[in-house]
Amino acid sequence: MQDDLYQLGEKIRGEVLGPAYVSASQAATDEFSEPMRAFAIRNLWGDIWARPGLDRRSRSIVNLALLSAANRPNELKIHIRAALNNGVTRAEIGEVFLQVALYAGVPTGSDATRVAKLLFAELDAEARAGA
Amino acid sequence: MQDDLYQLGEKIRGEVLGPAYVSASQAATDEFSEPMRAFAIRNLWGDIWARPGLDRRSRSIVNLALLSAANRPNELKIHIRAALNNGVTRAEIGEVFLQVALYAGVPTGSDATRVAKLLFAELDAEARAGA
Amino acid sequence: MQDDLYQLGEKIRGEVLGPAYVSASQAATDEFSEPMRAFAIRNLWGDIWARPGLDRRSRSIVNLALLSAANRPNELKIHIRAALNNGVTRAEIGEVFLQVALYAGVPTGSDATRVAKLLFAELDAEARAGA
Amino acid sequence: MQDDLYQLGEKIRGEVLGPAYVSASQAATDEFSEPMRAFAIRNLWGDIWARPGLDRRSRSIVNLALLSAANRPNELKIHIRAALNNGVTRAEIGEVFLQVALYAGVPTGSDATRVAKLLFAELDAEARAGA
Amino acid sequence: MQDDLYQLGEKIRGEVLGPAYVSASQAATDEFSEPMRAFAIRNLWGDIWARPGLDRRSRSIVNLALLSAANRPNELKIHIRAALNNGVTRAEIGEVFLQVALYAGVPTGSDATRVAKLLFAELDAEARAGA
Amino acid sequence: MQDDLYQLGEKIRGEVLGPAYVSASQAATDEFSEPMRAFAIRNLWGDIWARPGLDRRSRSIVNLALLSAANRPNELKIHIRAALNNGVTRAEIGEVFLQVALYAGVPTGSDATRVAKLLFAELDAEARAGA
Numbered sequence: 001m002q003d004d005l006y007q008l009g010e011k012i013r014g015e016v017l018g019p020a021y022v023s024a025s026q027a028a029t030d031e032f033s034e035p036m037r038a039f040a041i042r043n044l045w046g047d048i049w050a051r052p053g054l055d056r057r058s059r060s061i062v063n064l065a066l067l068s069a070a071n072r073p074n075e076l077k078i079h080i081r082a083a084l085n086n087g088v089t090r091a092e093i094g095e096v097f098l099q100v101a102l103y104a105g106v107p108t109g110s111d112a113t114r115v116a117k118l119l120f121a122e123l124d125a126e127a128r129a130g131a
Numbered sequence: 132m133q134d135d136l137y138q139l140g141e142k143i144r145g146e147v148l149g150p151a152y153v154s155a156s157q158a159a160t161d162e163f164s165e166p167m168r169a170f171a172i173r174n175l176w177g178d179i180w181a182r183p184g185l186d187r188r189s190r191s192i193v194n195l196a197l198l199s200a201a202n203r204p205n206e207l208k209i210h211i212r213a214a215l216n217n218g219v220t221r222a223e224i225g226e227v228f229l230q231v232a233l234y235a236g237v238p239t240g241s242d243a244t245r246v247a248k249l250l251f252a253e254l255d256a257e258a259r260a261g262a
Numbered sequence: 263m264q265d266d267l268y269q270l271g272e273k274i275r276g277e278v279l280g281p282a283y284v285s286a287s288q289a290a291t292d293e294f295s296e297p298m299r300a301f302a303i304r305n306l307w308g309d310i311w312a313r314p315g316l317d318r319r320s321r322s323i324v325n326l327a328l329l330s331a332a333n334r335p336n337e338l339k340i341h342i343r344a345a346l347n348n349g350v351t352r353a354e355i356g357e358v359f360l361q362v363a364l365y366a367g368v369p370t371g372s373d374a375t376r377v378a379k380l381l382f383a384e385l386d387a388e389a390r391a392g393a
Numbered sequence: 394m395q396d397d398l399y400q401l402g403e404k405i406r407g408e409v410l411g412p413a414y415v416s417a418s419q420a421a422t423d424e425f426s427e428p429m430r431a432f433a434i435r436n437l438w439g440d441i442w443a444r445p446g447l448d449r450r451s452r453s454i455v456n457l458a459l460l461s462a463a464n465r466p467n468e469l470k471i472h473i474r475a476a477l478n479n480g481v482t483r484a485e486i487g488e489v490f491l492q493v494a495l496y497a498g499v500p501t502g503s504d505a506t507r508v509a510k511l512l513f514a515e516l517d518a519e520a521r522a523g524a
Numbered sequence: 525m526q527d528d529l530y531q532l533g534e535k536i537r538g539e540v541l542g543p544a545y546v547s548a549s550q551a552a553t554d555e556f557s558e559p560m561r562a563f564a565i566r567n568l569w570g571d572i573w574a575r576p577g578l579d580r581r582s583r584s585i586v587n588l589a590l591l592s593a594a595n596r597p598n599e600l601k602i603h604i605r606a607a608l609n610n611g612v613t614r615a616e617i618g619e620v621f622l623q624v625a626l627y628a629g630v631p632t633g634s635d636a637t638r639v640a641k642l643l644f645a646e647l648d649a650e651a652r653a654g655a
Numbered sequence: 656m657q658d659d660l661y662q663l664g665e666k667i668r669g670e671v672l673g674p675a676y677v678s679a680s681q682a683a684t685d686e687f688s689e690p691m692r693a694f695a696i697r698n699l700w701g702d703i704w705a706r707p708g709l710d711r712r713s714r715s716i717v718n719l720a721l722l723s724a725a726n727r728p729n730e731l732k733i734h735i736r737a738a739l740n741n742g743v744t745r746a747e748i749g750e751v752f753l754q755v756a757l758y759a760g761v762p763t764g765s766d767a768t769r770v771a772k773l774l775f776a777e778l779d780a781e782a783r784a785g786a
Contacts, residue, residue, distance in 0.1 A: 032749055032775065036768045039753060040761050043436055048233050054226035058192050062227055065196035066234045067762060071595055071726055074769075075762040094556055095185035096193055098563060102179050103197045104367045106564050107591060107599040113560045114598075120556065163356055163382065167375045170360060171368050174567055198369060202333055202464055205376075206369040225425055229432060235760045237433050238460060238468040244429045245467075251425065294487055294513065298506045301491060302499050305698055310626050316619035320585050324620055327589035328627045329500060333464055336507075337500040357578035358586055364572050365590045441757050447750035454713050455751055458720035459758045488709035489717055495703050496721045497629045595726055618687055622694060630695050631722060631730040637691045638729075644687065 006038065009046030016049065016056065016082045060086040064096045068112035069104045076115050081123075090120065137169065140177030147180065147187065147213045191217040195227045199243035200235045207246050212254075221251065268300065271308030278311065278318065278344045322348040326358045330374035331366045338377050343385075352382065399431065402439030409442065409449065409475045453479040457489045461505035462497045469508050474516075483513065530562065533570030540573065540580065540606045584610040588620045592636035593628045600639050605647075614644065661693065664701030671704065671711065671737045715741040719751045723767035724759045731770050736778075745775065 014022045029037050049059060060083035067076040083093060093116055101109025145153045160168050180190060191214035198207040214224060224247055232240025276284045291299050311321060322345035329338040345355060355378055363371025407415045422430050442452060453476035460469040476486060486509055494502025538546045553561050573583060584607035591600040607617060617640055625633025669677045684692050704714060715738035722731040738748060748771055756764025 030772070032745060033768045033772055035749060035753060036756065036764055039440075039756065040765065044233050044761055047432075048230050051226060051229070054223050054230070058189070058223070058227075059230060061189050061192050062196045062230050063234060065193045066200055066231065066760075069197055069200055070235065070760065070762060072762045072766060074766065090556060092185050092189070094559060095182060096189075098182070098559060099179050099185070099190060099193050100197065101560065101563065102175050102368055103194060104201065105365050105370075105590075105594065106568055107365060107594060107596045108367075109560055110564065111596060111598065113557045117554070117557055161379070163352060164375045164379055166356060166360060167363065167371055170363065170571075171372065175368055178563075197367075201367065201369060203369045203373060205373065221425060225428060229428060232429065232432065233761055236459075236463065236758050236763075237437055238463060238465045238758060239760075240429055241433065242465060242467065244426045248423070248426055292510070294483060295506045295510055297487060297491060298494065298502055301494065301702075302503065306499055306626050309694075310623050313619060313622070316616050316623070320582070320616070320620075321623060323582050323585050324589045324623050325627060327586045328498075328593055328624065331590055331593055332498065332500060332628065334500045334504060336504065354578050354582070357575060358582075360575070361572050361578070361583060361586050362590065364568050365587060366594065437757055441754050444750060444753070447747050447754070451713070451716050451747070451751075452754060454716050455720045455754050456758060458717045459724055459755065462721055462724055463759065485709050485713070488706060489713075491706070492703050492709070492714060492717050493721065495630055495699050496718060497725065498627050498632075500627060501629075614687060618690060622690060625691065625694065629721075629725065630699055631725060631727045633691055634695065635727060635729065637688045641685070641688055 003042075005042045005046040007046075008050055009041035009044070012049050013041060013045040016045075016085055017078065018081070018085065021078070021081070056086040057088060060088050061096060064088075064093060064112075065100060068097060068100050068108055068115075071108070071111070073111070073115050076112060077119050080116050080119050084123075090116075134173075136173045136177040138177075139181055140172035140175070143180050144172060144176040147176075147216055148209065149212070149216065152209070152212070187217040188219060191219050192227060195219075195224060195243075196231060199228060199231050199239055199246075202239070202242070204242070204246050207243060208250050211247050211250050215254075221247075265304075267304045267308040269308075270312055271303035271306070274311050275303060275307040278307075278347055279340065280343070280347065283340070283343070318348040319350060322350050323358060326350075326355060326374075327362060330359060330362050330370055330377075333370070333373070335373070335377050338374060339381050342378050342381050346385075352378075396435075398435045398439040400439075401443055402434035402437070405442050406434060406438040409438075409478055410471065411474070411478065414471070414474070449479040450481060453481050454489060457481075457486060457505075458493060461490060461493050461501055461508075464501070464504070466504070466508050469505060470512050473509050473512050477516075483509075527566075529566045529570040531570075532574055533565035533568070536573050537565060537569040540569075540609055541602065542605070542609065545602070545605070580610040581612060584612050585620060588612075588617060588636075589624060592621060592624050592632055592639075595632070595635070597635070597639050600636060601643050604640050604643050608647075614640075658697075660697045660701040662701075663705055664696035664699070667704050668696060668700040671700075671740055672733065673736070673740065676733070676736070711741040712743060715743050716751060719743075719748060719767075720755060723752060723755050723763055723770075726763070726766070728766070728770050731767060732774050735771050735774050739778075745771075 010022070025037065049056070060079065063079040064076075064083055067079055080093060084090070088096075094113070097109045097112045097116070100112060141153070156168065180187070191210065194210040195207075195214055198210055211224060215221070219227075225244070228240045228243045228247070231243060272284070287299065311318070322341065325341040326338075326345055329341055342355060346352070350358075356375070359371045359374045359378070362374060403415070418430065442449070453472065456472040457469075457476055460472055473486060477483070481489075487506070490502045490505045490509070493505060534546070549561065573580070584603065587603040588600075588607055591603055604617060608614070612620075618637070621633045621636045621640070624636060665677070680692065704711070715734065718734040719731075719738055722734055735748060739745070743751075749768070752764045752767045752771070755767060
């Protein structure tokens with residue numbers, strides 16, 4: 001399955017999520033979960049994220065909205081990190097979640113805010129450790 | 132209730148949705164639905180949409196994602212129109228819905244595509260009638 | 263299946279929804295849908311709605327919240343009628359939907375308001391016809 | 394894009410949904426909706442439905458459950474037809490929806506039952522017309 | 525932002541959730557999450573919960589239904605506590621969740637029951653510690 | 656309440672989930688949660704799971720789809736175990752989740768895959784301990 005689409009997906013996923021995340025994901029896979037991982041790399045990253053018709057910043061905003069509404073904190077955390085990499089600022093992420101609160105319910109916005117705060121604390125700790 | 136927040140909300144809503152939509156909404160309200168309408172104008176349009184921290188194009192992208200995932204075709208149609216007014220092209224709207232299909236399910240993306248096609252046909256007919 | 267639970271369910275359903283609704287529902291059933299109808303009568307109406315631990319007014323409020331959030335306009339309309347029969351006023355129904363708008367998103371509250379307006383117009387027309 | 398995956402997807406979709414549905418879908422597409430349609434044909438039908446690891450009858454049961462819970466009546470109707478083609482009987486479809494009623498709420502099961510009844514009436518009319 | 529609406533919201537929130545919860549929430553906020561917190565205080569507590577058109581007991585019942593269906597255990601736990609403060613008994617909370625089980629699925633009702641059991645154990649421990 | 660339906664439900668639940676799970680569930684119940692537990696035993700296990708119209712393997716597939724889409728990891732884990740008992744293989748469970756990824760979103764499929772991996776690790780450890 002290591003075809004062109006997979007190679008392109010790996011490349012784009014690395015650019016958006018960072019090399020550390022990609023290594024961790026590869027280490028965690030096994031025979032059972034590999035088809036799901038390969039599908040996501042080929043079709044999410046190699047196909048959708050590779051399409052030139054929408055800029056990466058906008059694609060990150062789509063995901064912040066979808067994943068907070070879908071109540072998927074693990075995936076949301078990954079895509080808050082991706083959004084920062086794609087040029088969405090922390091303040092803008094807060095604005096997205098306020099809008100989510102109005103259009104999808106205040107508890108949805110509050111839970112997303114909590115996920116972001118945890119990630120920001122991790123990133124700040126990483127930055128201090130790396131300084 | 133026609134305070135500053137309401138006035139600002141009416142102004143921004145008119146800019147984003149267009150004056151024709153706003154007149155129709157005012158004509159359709161009554162004693163029962165007025166509190167909901169006033170709440171939306173004051174808090175969605177006068178507060179969230181008025182916040183300078185995120186550009187209107189990005190706010191429209193948030194709503195395209197949320198309203199297609201929430202399965203709310205009436206509201207989605209209104210906000211596809213708003214997205215066009217805010218500078219999101221038809222092709223970009225199609226890209227958002229493809230991404231929705233991957234992150235929220237292909238039927239969600241297909242139904243959103245159907246709503247957009249209906250609206251585009253209406254807009255094209257309006258354009259021809261106005262020509 | 264016309265056992266005690268079914269009989270009790272039919273009785274309570276008639277009290278809450280009114281005899282006209284019950285007759286229409288019986289006329290519309292067939293071999294395929296009968297198990298679902300019988301299940302609902304026995305377990306929803308004969309069991310849950312018959313439990314003395316919560317008053318009917320409160321049970322109607324639970325359903326207004328659940329069915330607007332679940333995006334089920336057919337069932338919501340039936341249970342707005344039931345809520346009126348159980349002593350929830352039109353104004354209180356409007357309050358529930360405003361609260362729904364904050365906790366489950368403004369589009370959810372708006373769509374529920376629209377369903378209620380349609381039902382109230384029907385009820386007003388029935389009242390005028392019966393006068 | 395008319396590559397091998399697309400060709401395989403068209404073939405399997407035709408087998409599962411029937412040739413009449415496939416022609417109608419091709420006639421209804423346009424420049425805007427074509428990428429979504431092509432994505433579904435390639436990735437749903439050419440990839441997932443083509444995988445040998447799960448029989449078509451079981452795949453149809455997955456979709457009856459998912460699409461009734463997701464509140465997508467258009468797609469549900471298509472996949473009730475597909476389920477019949479894949480050997481799920483009408484009575485078994487009714488059983489799935491009863492189980493859906495318990496695990497996803499009685500209104501979800503009732504709405505799915507209503508969709509099935511409409512489709513069965515159409516199929517019976519087609520059968521009488523074709524006799 | 526410490527305007528009248530905020531002041532009223534803080535007052536009502538303190539009455540409904542208790543002073544201990546309010547202090548903890550203030551201690552946990554920071555620059556990123558403050559707009560969300562302020563929005564909730566002003567618009568949920570200062571506006572919706574302050575409206576006289578529906579009694580607080582009924583508002584709590586709305587939230588028990590919405591938050592169990594929305595799968596938001598953190599917020600649900602806060603509002604089970606609020607419901608007790610607003611005069612809904614533990615037994616009535618159990619009745620609401622049974623009704624939720626029928627209208628939104630048994631797993632939804634079971635998960636809500638689990639959240640309530642955890643909170644009741646905490647409250648009982650607090651009561652013993654305070655005795 | 657220990658009537659025939661309850662007895663039948665206990666029997667079927669024990670067959671599907673295994674005796675160890677059933678004992679743990681009985682030990683964990685109390686006055687508050689007992690009505691929910693009894694309802695599930697009587698109506699899920701004594702009624703729906705006892706119906707002869709659909710084989711247990713198919714009923715397990717319905718639940719894998721519904722519980723992954725509903726974002727209920729506790730219940731999903733229980734029903735992945737049940738699916739194995741009912742003859743669905745690990746590979747087939749993986750196929751169901753891939754299909755879920757397409758029809759309900761890749762994050763939904765990924766989260767379900769994660770739940771299954773955790774359960775399989777527990778089962779493998781139990782098997783090694785029991786060897």
